[in-house]
Amino acid sequence: MSLLRLLQRALFGAALLLPLSSFAQSPDPLTLLKEMQQSVRTLTYEGDFVYQFGDVLNAMHIAHSWQNGYEREQLTTLTGVEREIIRQNPGQTDSTGTRVSRRLLKAPTLMTFSPQNLDGVYNFKVLGNDRVAARETTVIAVLPVDDFRYGHRLYLDKETALPLRREVLDKKGKPVSQQMFTSVSITADAATDISVADDAGSEAKYQGPWLFTDLPKGFVMKVYTQGRTNNGHASDHFVFSDGIVRISLFIEDKSTAKLGRRSSAGPVGILGSEVDGHRITIVGEAPVETLKHFLKSAHLQQEGER
Numbered sequence: 146m147s148l149l150r151l152l153q154r155a156l157f158g159a160a161l162l163l164p165l166s167s168f169a170q171s172p173d174p175l176t177l178l179k180e181m182q183q184s185v186r187t188l189t190y191e192g193d194f195v196y197q198f199g200d201v202l203n204a205m206h207i208a209h210s211w212q213n214g215y216e217r218e219q220l221t222t223l224t225g226v227e228r229e230i231i232r233q234n235p236g237q238t239d240s241t242g243t244r245v246s247r248r249l250l251k252a253p254t255l256m257t258f259s260p261q262n263l264d265g266v267y268n269f270k271v272l273g274n275d276r277v278a279a280r281e282t283t284v285i286a287v288l289p290v291d292d293f294r295y296g297h298r299l300y301l302d303k304e305t306a307l308p309l310r311r312e313v314l315d316k317k318g319k320p321v322s323q324q325m326f327t328s329v330s331i332t333a334d335a336a337t338d339i340s341v342a343d344d345a346g347s348e349a350k351y352q353g354p355w356l357f358t359d360l361p362k363g364f365v366m367k368v369y370t371q372g373r374t375n376n377g378h379a380s381d382h383f384v385f386s387d388g389i390v391r392i393s394l395f396i397e398d399k400s401t402a403k404l405g406r407r408s409s410a411g412p413v414g415i416l417g418s419e420v421d422g423h424r425i426t427i428v429g430e431a432p433v434e435t436l437k438h439f440l441k442s443a444h445l446q447q448e449g450e451r
Contacts, residue, residue: 171271172271172283174269174270174271174285175269177271177283177285177301177306178269178285178287178299180301180306181299181301181306181307181308182259183306184302184305184306184307185307185308186211186216187211187216188209188211188305188307188331189209189210189211189212189331189332190207190209190307190329190330190331190332191206191207191208191209191329191330191332192206192207192278192326192327192328192329192330193205193206193207193223193326193327193328193329194207194324194325194326194327194329195323195324195325195327196322196323196324197322197323197324198321198322198323198412198413199321199322202224203222203223203224203225204222204223204224204327205220205221205222205223206220206221206223207219207220207221215234216232216233216234217231217232217233217234218231218232219231219232220232259388262363262386262387262388263287263363263387263388263389265290265362265363266289266290266291266294266362266363266387266388267287267288267289267290267294267388267389268287268288268290269285269286269287269288270285270286270288271283271284271285271286272284272285272286272298274303275300277300277302277309277310277325277326278309278325278326278327278328278329279328280302280303280304280309280329281302281303281304282300282301282302282303282309282310283300283301283303284298284299284300284301285298285299285301286298287299287389291361291362292316292432292434293361293362293431293432293434293435293438294361294387294389294390294431294432294435295313295314295315295321295390295412295430295431295432296313296314296315296316296318297311297312297313297314297389298311298312298314299311299312300325302331304331305331307329307331309325309326309329310323310324310325310326311323311324311325313412313430315432316432321412322412348365348366348367349366349367349368349369349383349384350369351366351369351383353369353381354445354446355381355383355396355443355444355445355446356443356444356445356446357383357385357439357442357443358442358444359438359441359442360385360438360439360442361387361435361438362387363387363388364385364386364387364390364392365385365386365387366383366384366385367384367385367386367391368382368383368384369381369382369383369384370382374397378397378398379397379398380395380396380397381394381395381396381397382394382395382396383396385439390429390430390431390435391429391430392427392428392429392431392435392436392439393427393428393429394425394426394427394439394443395425395426395427395428396423396424396425396443397423397424398422398423398424399419399422399423399424412430412431413428413429413430414427414428414429414430414431414432414433414436415427415428415436416433416436416437416440418440420440420443420444420445421444421445423445425440425443427439427440
């Protein structure tokens with residue numbers, strides 16, 4: 146028997162030993178992300194997770210429920226100062242007509258975004274399988290097409306598409322923050338007869354004096370509100386999103402605003418500057434160069450602009 150024939154038989158025998166999943170078609174990553182968007186909001190689950198950014202590592206307990214269209218999420222710290230945070234219907238409209246955003250609350254939350262808005266700014270790839278919190282997961286890479294945003298690696302539960310682990314990645318593919326369940330109990334199936342509105346809904350209608358030109362591709366204004374600072378001074382608040390990243394801009398009169406400074410906490414950066422007699426502070430889970438780009442884009446409209 147020739148050496149070539151022996152090699153062919155050896156390769157065929159090895160192929161028979163491979164699991165059938167090796168030949169099965171990989172699941173569509175966008176389909177999985179849409180399932181994740183639904184499950185993270187409408188599943189009932191409870192568990193412990195760790196959250197790491199930089200040199201900081203914290204642990205929290207989460208209890209999430211969905212009942213008759215009402216979402217409730219309770220977070221309890223397991224390390225450091227004891228704290229409890231309760232979110233009622235995050236991402237939905239409350240009784241006053243004000244939209245409550247998961248992303249603007251100062252506590253970690255599971256990954257929620259709008260898959261239908263990501264085309265052209267992210268690529269998606271199924272990387273394989275892994276195990277998290279004693280459950281089998283499918284690993285998906287969400288890769289930006291430019292350096293204006295971070296990448297993400299998501300570990301989705303095979304049964305429910307609940308994200309059991311999330312890594313935020315810099316342009317070299319190294320984690321800048323991680324969030325992972327160490328234990329989780331899923332006690333009720335996700336609702337299948339409803340469509341949950343995501344945080345990246347329709348664009349905000351703003352007709353004021355500020356203009357934002359030459360924004361990075363994919364970013365649009367999602368929220369505009371007027372309010373007051375803790376000192377009682379007027380403040381404008383803008384939120385821009387590309388479907389995953391949310392960039393918040395706070396604009397105050399220079400004479401009343403406190404001088405800010407550049408800082409960061411893991412993937413979340415804070416940057417401040419004076420623009421046209423006003424103080425602008427930018428906060429977002431994005432590289433610092435992205436925050437600088439937003440600062441350069443903001444200016445009061447001049448006569449003839451719009």
